[in-house]
Amino acid sequence: MKALPLIAALLALAAPAAGQELPDLGGRTIVAVTENAYVPLNFADPKTGEGIGLEYDLFNEIAKRLNAQVDWELASWDVMIQAVRDGQFDVGMDGITINAEREEQIDFSDPYLTSQQLMLVRADEERFSDAQSFASDDQLLVGAQAGTTNFYVAVYDMLDGDEANPRIKLFDTFGASVQALASGDVDTVLMDQTSANGYIGANPGAFKVVGEALGTEEFGFIFTPGSDLVEPVNAAIAAIKADGTLAALEEKWFYQYNAAQ
Structure with missing residues (x-):
């Protein structure tokens, strides 16, 4: 109980900083x-x-x-x-x-927002259960957009480091890669946790996530x-x-x- 006045005082000191006036x-x-x-x-x-x-x-x-x-x-x-x-x-x-390469440009x-890269697959997928079992089957394909974090994680954390690997199918938009997954044209799409939640929630029974997170990322404007x-x-x-x-x-x-x- 003796600590309560001290805590209250600390909160009072912190309050102006949290509520300080923003630039106009x-x-x-x-x-x-x-x-x-x-x-x-x-x-x-x-x-x-x-x-x-x-x-x-x-x-x-x-x-x-x-x-x-x-x-x-x-x-x-x-x-x-x-x-x-x-x-x-x-x-x-x-x-x-946010990464060092992009920070050199903008x-x-x-x-x-902080999120992690996950493997989104069709809900009935049973041929692989993680990045290792995906990589071991050279018939399996991953969909991605060139130049995105998802693309580079697929290249360097899932496959062999070859950015021209034919197992990576490129799409003009992220949504197109997910449509390709749904139609069976590719077998997984990498995405952050937030987006995976969005697609799973918007398409009940169509998708699921397999394996462990492949990395953590922070988003910025x-x-x-x-x-x-x-x-x-x-x-x-x-x-x-x-x-x-x-x-x-x-x-x-x-x-x-x-x-x-």
Whole structure:
């Protein structure tokens, strides 16, 4: 009981930091780009065609807290990083893993989500149960998008390190690789835990996850090098984490959305 006053005092000291005033961007319009093909982070609502998902909600909330507007644009994954680097867009998002190679090209926000790479397979798959048994059968194929974390994990953590390995079938979009899995054209697709939950929840009885996680990754927003938006967005991310808003968005998109499908 004697510790309670000390705890209360510490919380009182911490409160101003957690609730400190965020930068005011004065109504500035931020041009944001995504792909609309990464359930449940960003995708088209099947009923309305409107872009929805955790990243939409999160960045809209960030902009609201910074007194900014968001102009949403779409671009394919293969051009997104270069387009943001060139200043065609202010910020990009598509479940983009923070890594050293990309940090040489663009600026990252602080991470807003941590996830792991998993093997999504058809629900009736029994020929393999993990990465090792998959790799040992040269008839099995993995679907991926070139240049993504999923692609590199397939190359270096599942197979033989050959980026031209014919067992890797490339697709223009992440959604197309999952469609190929569903139709039997490939036998697994690697994805983060959040996206795997989304596809399993949206397609009951169609998919499952096998094996252990193949690695941990952190997602960040990307910016044109030297962007003055990085620090304000990082401040907003910290506030959104601290007050429970991010946890509520994860609950909405990873659990409630899945359950409603």
